Amino acid sequence: MIQIGDICIHLINDCTVMVEAGGAFGLVPRALWRSLMPPDEENRVPMTAHCLLVTVGGRKIIVDTGHGSKLTGRQQAILQWKSYEGGLLGGLARLGLSADDIDLVVDTHLHADHAGGNTAYDAQGQIVPVFPNAEYVVQRREYEDAMRPNERTQAAYVPMNYQPLVESGQMRLLDGDTELAPGVWGVITPGHTPAHMSVRFESQGQHAAFLCDMASYAIHFERLGWMTAYDVEPLVTLETKRRWQKWALETSAVLIFTHDPVRPVGRFVAGDDGKGRVEPIPEPYV
Numbered sequence: 001m002i003q004i005g006d007i008c009i010h011l012i013n014d015c016t017v018m019v020e021a022g023g024a025f026g027l028v029p030r031a032l033w034r035s036l037m038p039p040d041e042e043n044r045v046p047m048t049a050h051c052l053l054v055t056v057g058g059r060k061i062i063v064d065t066g067h068g069s070k071l072t073g074r075q076q077a078i079l080q081w082k083s084y085e086g087g088l089l090g091g092l093a094r095l096g097l098s099a100d101d102i103d104l105v106v107d108t109h110l111h112a113d114h115a116g117g118n119t120a121y122d123a124q125g126q127i128v129p130v131f132p133n134a135e136y137v138v139q140r141r142e143y144e145d146a147m148r149p150n151e152r153t154q155a156a157y158v159p160m161n162y163q164p165l166v167e168s169g170q171m172r173l174l175d176g177d178t179e180l181a182p183g184v185w186g187v188i189t190p191g192h193t194p195a196h197m198s199v200r201f202e203s204q205g206q207h208a209a210f211l212c213d214m215a216s217y218a219i220h221f222e223r224l225g226w227m228t229a230y231d232v233e234p235l236v237t238l239e240t241k242r243r244w245q246k247w248a249l250e251t252s253a254v255l256i257f258t259h260d261p262v263r264p265v266g267r268f269v270a271g272d273d274g275k276g277r278v279e280p281i282p283e284p285y286v
């Protein structure tokens with residue numbers, strides 16, 4: 001558990017999948033990253049799908065919902081999808097909670113590995129919200145981009161993960177940076193998508209951030225020039241990271257990385273060589 005003043009953060013892994021290393025590392029040659037994230041024989045690397053349970057002031061908040069339960073058998077096979085101990089809902093159960101207890105669900109963006117667990121099939125095969133009593137939020141610009149994808153972005157967007165929630169009024173669309181609960185801020189960190197959101201936590205002088213796909217792995221935060229091939233605006237990602245590196249140094253914030261199985265949590269510290277590095281903080285999954 002990560003305690004930031006009055007804010008309590010639990011790290012839950014929904015699942016682990018294997019993805020093309022070219023997706024995770026883009027143009028960076030394998031020789032430079034393979035010791036950090038060893039690939040399998042088909043040049044795939046592991047990606048976790050980290051979600052958070054945040055409690056503050058009696059409110060229970062989920063940040064990102066992972067891949068969820070709607071992947072087809074073929075999709076599971078391609079991704080080598082492995083649910084982690086019952087996924088997000090299994091993690092909540094280990095904390096003594098059910099989906100009914102959640103007040104707010106924050107989608108950092110609407111890619112299927114972050115919003116897939118928003119909805120599920122019921123016994124009749126209908127799409128229903130996984131968190132029936134929660135309000136869901138996402139940036140309006142992200143929703144508009146998801147509803148009007150182009151030939152390159154469409155593979156990542158699956159409307160049944162969010163369209164029914166917006167149409168029923170259960171998902172609220174945000175217009176820019178928003179305080180979602182005391183000390184819990186949804187802040188736009190553009191690049192991965194134009195309205196990609198990170199979640200910043202501040203309480204009693206302590207700081208943390210779920211960076212999400214601003215820096216999918218810790219190494220992406222350390223190296224400004226490294227970003228995934230999934231980024232829609234890679235040069236914008238670079239400048240976003242430059243600003244947040246400065247913030248992380250100034251605040252000694254606890255940083256949470258969405259897809260990193262090796263260093264899921266850490267602090268950014270200045271190195272003797274003038275380059276910063278992420279020092280891992282051991283943080284077991286719920």
Ligand SMILES: [Zn+2]
Nearest residue numbers: 111113114213
């Ligand atoms: Zn992602």
